[in-house]
Amino acid sequence: MIVHRRLLQLADSVKGPIAACVGLGLAVSAAYVAQAVLVAAALAALVRGDAPAAVRLLAWAFAVIALRAALLWARETVRVWAGALIRARLRDRLIVHLSRLGPAHLAGVRTGHVQTTLVDGVEGMDPYFSRYLPQVVVTFCVPVALVGWLFSVNAAAATILGVAVAAVLIIPRFWDATLLRRGRGRWAAFAELAADHLEAMQGMATLRAFGAVGTLGTRLAGRAHDLYLTTMRQLRISLVETGVSAFFIQAGTAGAILAATTAGSAWEMFAVLVIAVECFRPVKNLSEAWHAGYLGITAVDGVEDLLSAPPTVEDRGTRHDLPSAPAIRFEDVTFTYPGSKSPAVREVDFTVEAGQTVALVGPSGAGKSTLAALLQRHYDPDRGTISVGGVDVRDLTLDALRGGVAVVAQDTYLFHGTVAENLRLARPDATDEELTAAARLACAHDFIAELPDGYDTRLGERGATLSGGQRQRLAIARALLADAPVLVLDEATSHVDARTEQALSEVRRGRTCLMIAHRPDTIRQADRVVALENGTVLETVA
C-alpha cells in the first residue's frame, strides 16, 4: 500500500471525483456487510426455529443485494467519469507546464521520455486515483469498524481478527520503500524502451541508409530484457507481500472461527463467521486495485520531473503593446547555454531599424540561431538587453512577445491534419478567403489547389507528403496569417526556388525582420548584414 506524497498533492486538483469514488466504495462495502449480517441473523432465526423472521430477514437481504448491484453500477460509472476527468486535468496541467518550459527543456531531455510520461504515465495514474486511493480509505475504515463492532458480540474473536487485520495492514509496509524503488527502476527501463522505439521510428530512413537496423534491433532487445528483469524484481516483492497477506487473512479467519465455537448463541457464531469474511474483503480488493494503480506510482518520477522543472524564463512582464514594425535592439548581449563552458554569443550589439531586414551571416556555430532564440525568449541573456519597439522583451508578457514574433523556420513543422488546419494554427478564426489570400501571397495557393482535396487535403505527419519548398511556402502563409510585426526567418539553404524567394520578400514587407541567411541572393535583399563569428559581431555592413 503506497500513498505517495507527490501523488497526494496531484490528487488535490481532483478531490471531488476521488471523494465520490471513496463515498461509493464505502457504500458498496456497507451493502456487503449489511447483506452478511442479515443472512447471519436469518440463519440464527432458523436455528431458533423462527421461520417467519428468517424469511423476513432474507427478503431484506435480497433488497440489499439489489441495492448493492445499483451501487456497484454507480461506482463503476463514477470511476470511469473520475478517471477521464483525472486524465484530462493531469494532461492539461502537464501540457501547460511543458509549454512554459518551451523548446529549451526539450533540448535537454529525450522526447520519448516526455511522451511516455504524458501518455502511459497519465494513463497509469487514472486507476491509482480512481481505484487504488479510494480503496485505501475503504480498507482502513471497514475492517476497523467491523472489528470494533465485533467486540460487542465476541471479544475473543474480535481480538484475533484485530491482530490479523493489523498484521495485514502494517507488515507489508516494511516492503513499501523497496517496492517503490524497484517500481522506479521498472519505469526508467520502460521509458528508455519507449524512447528508443520512438527514435527508431523517427530515424528509420537514416538507420536503413547506414545499414544499422540490425544494430538497433539488438539494442531494443537489450532494453526489452532490462524491462523484463526490472518487472520480475518488482513482481518478486509483490508476490511475497501477497503471500504474507494471504497467510494472515487465512489465519485470522480460522482463529476467529475457532473462537466462535465457544459462542453462547447461534447468532454470535454466525456473526463472527460473516464478519471474518467481510473484514478481509476490502483487503483483497485493495490487492486487485494495487495492480491497476501500480503504473501510476512508478510513473510519478516522470511526472514529478516534468512538473518540478523550472521554466527557462519567467513570465513576469506586464506590457502587451507591440508597435507595428518595431525596431529590434540587441545591446551588449552575452549568453551561455546551461551546462556549456563558454558563451554562445558574446557582447553582441546591433539594431534592426523599424521595418528593415537584417541578415545574420556567419559560419556554422557562429551564434545566429542563438540570437533568434534569445529574441523569442526561449532563453534570457546572462548580460545585456534585447528590446522590441523600445521595450525590454522581459517587460512584455510571453504571450504578447510570442504573438508579436512570427517564425518561418528552416525545418517547418506541419501537423497531421488538413492544409487549412495547419494554416489556421496561426489564426484559428481566419476565414476561407483570408486563408486563400495568405496562400496566394505566399505562392502556395497554386500547389494547394492541385492537391486532391485542395485546402482539405490531409498532410502526412510533419508534412511528409510535400516537398521542402512547398512546406516552407505553407510556413510563410502561416506567418502572413499570424500578421505579427516582427519576423524571424531561418532561410532554408536547400529548398529555395524562385517562388519561395518571391514569397519570402512578400512576408517581409511592412515587418521588421531578423533573417538567418546563407545564400548571397537573400543576403543582398537585406538592408544590413551582421556578420558573426564565434558568437561575436565581426562586422556590420549596410
Ligand SMILES: Nc1ncnc2c1ncn2[C@@H]1O[C@H](COP(=O)(O)OP(=O)(O)OP(=O)(O)O)[C@@H](O)[C@H]1O
Ligand atoms: N541547446 C544548446 N545547448 C548547448 N549549446 C548549444 C545549444 N544550441 C547551440 N549551442 C552551441 O552554441 C553555439 C552557437 O550555436 P548556434 O546554433 O546559434 O549557431 P548557428 O550560427 O545558428 O549555426 P548553424 O548555421 O549551423 O545553425 C554553438 O557552439 C553550438 O554548439
